Amino acid sequence: MMVYSRQKIDDDDIQAVVEALKSDMLTCGNRVSEFESALCELTGAKFAVAMNSATSALHAGYIALGVNKNDEVITTPITFAATANAAIMCGANVKFADILPNGNIDPKSIKPLINDKTKVITAVDFGGYPADIDEIKNLTKNSQIKIIDDASHALGSSRDGKMVGNLADVSIFSFHAIKPITTFEGGALLTNDENIATSARLTRSHGIIKKQAWNMDMIKLGYNYRLSDVACALGFSQIKKLDKFINRRYEIAKIYDDAFKGSKYLKTIEIPSNIRSARHLYPVLLNSNLWCVKEDIYNELHARGIGVQVHYKPTYQFSFYKNLYGEIRLNGAEDFYRAELSLPCHQMMSDEDARLVISNLNEIMEKYRSRCAI
Numbered sequence: 001m002m003v004y005s006r007q008k009i010d011d012d013d014i015q016a017v018v019e020a021l022k023s024d025m026l027t028c029g030n031r032v033s034e035f036e037s038a039l040c041e042l043t044g045a046k047f048a049v050a051m052n053s054a055t056s057a058l059h060a061g062y063i064a065l066g067v068n069k070n071d072e073v074i075t076t077p078i079t080f081a082a083t084a085n086a087a088i089m090c091g092a093n094v095k096f097a098d099i100l101p102n103g104n105i106d107p108k109s110i111k112p113l114i115n116d117k118t119k120v121i122t123a124v125d126f127g128g129y130p131a132d133i134d135e136i137k138n139l140t141k142n143s144q145i146k147i148i149d150d151a152s153h154a155l156g157s158s159r160d161g162k163m164v165g166n167l168a169d170v171s172i173f174s175f176h177a178i179k180p181i182t183t184f185e186g187g188a189l190l191t192n193d194e195n196i197a198t199s200a201r202l203t204r205s206h207g208i209i210k211k212q213a214w215n216m217d218m219i220k221l222g223y224n225y226r227l228s229d230v231a232c233a234l235g236f237s238q239i240k241k242l243d244k245f246i247n248r249r250y251e252i253a254k255i256y257d258d259a260f261k262g263s264k265y266l267k268t269i270e271i272p273s274n275i276r277s278a279r280h281l282y283p284v285l286l287n288s289n290l291w292c293v294k295e296d297i298y299n300e301l302h303a304r305g306i307g308v309q310v311h312y313k314p315t316y317q318f319s320f321y322k323n324l325y326g327e328i329r330l331n332g333a334e335d336f337y338r339a340e341l342s343l344p345c346h347q348m349m350s351d352e353d354a355r356l357v358i359s360n361l362n363e364i365m366e367k368y369r370s371r372c373a374i
């Protein structure tokens with residue numbers, strides 16, 4: 001099966017992990033800070049706190065920003081469930097804003113949701129396309145509202161030359177196996193605010209600080225959200241190759257862009273020249289006359305060994321959220337969910353693989369085209 005995204009592990013990655021395994025410290029050693037420094041160097045952020053997942057990092061981020069019971073967090077529904085879930089873990093209420101045609105949160109839809117209870121706005125860089133954090137900042141001028149960038153798709157992305165990871169008050173990355181680089185499972189919180197970094201470090205390790213000798217103190221409630229040295233060794237090895245990975249994904253994306261230019265069946269999402277996307281996903285948006293056969297198209301592609309995926313079912317459609325908030329419908333998110341298919345796009349693909357996806361998808365769309373009564 002050709003998957004929509006996957007890891008690339010080379011011999012030097014394996015070597016780095018083996019070395020870490022042979023060292024005295026499997027966790028809490030200096031490979032953690034070495035990886036964190038590499039994240040700071042890449043993004044220009046002052047502080048990085050590596051954790052065992054982006055979900056943990058999101059939770060630690062909301063805690064660091066003081067999100068509590070009855071506070072409100074505004075976010076997008078076109079994301080992985082964890083973006084909103086981590087706010088719920090803090091007891092907050094989640095307000096969903098609608099999205100733009102590129103899959104990112106729509107600042108115009110955020111505006112009417114802001115009120116005295118709003119504590120945090122969380123944007124997501126869909127597919128690696130950086131959300132317009134400056135425009136969101138304009139909405140929150142003269143307020144205490146903080147901005148989180150869930151950049152789980154976007155390690156290596158930039159906007160006007162400014163790196164993702166250094167745009168919002170808090171930025172979150174994921175190093176899950178299929179994300180831009182991997183530490184098996186893993187994530188990180190990046191910030192320029194020392195207090196936020198200190199809070200995240202406490203949350204990561206039980207809220208415990210060392211005093212003298214055996215004496216320690218637990219000064220707030222924490223968790224075990226630590227990332228091991230073995231995982232950080234892989235991350236440190238992987239991050240050196242990030243640019244190569246992204247360049248290869250751009251090459252695959254270019255083949256798709258060229259092939260689908262002027263397509264009768266679908267639209268692609270254009271990446272303007274001031275944007276560099278990590279290209280975690282290559283989303284296409286089927287024209288509305290194909291929405292009713294999207295499931296058939298998906299199934300037939302899978303039957304032919306092409307593992308397309310759909311990103312995302314809007315978070316508010318999950319039973320858990322329906323039970324909390326009742327029925328919600330946001331037109332932009334609904335249409336995006338009906339239209340979106342993520343095509344295979346990763347650093348292990350050949351040009352030939354990409355052409356195979358194109359010819360199969362075109363053939364299948366042609367086949368099902370007439371089955372939808374408009």
Ligand SMILES: *Cc1c(COP(=O)(O)O)cnc(C)c1O
Pocket residue numbers: 052053054055056079080082083124150152153173174175176185186187
């Ligand atoms: C993958 C992902 C997460 C969760 O990442 P984990 O590291 O698996 O916890 C959160 N948000 C988005 C947008 C993601 O894609």
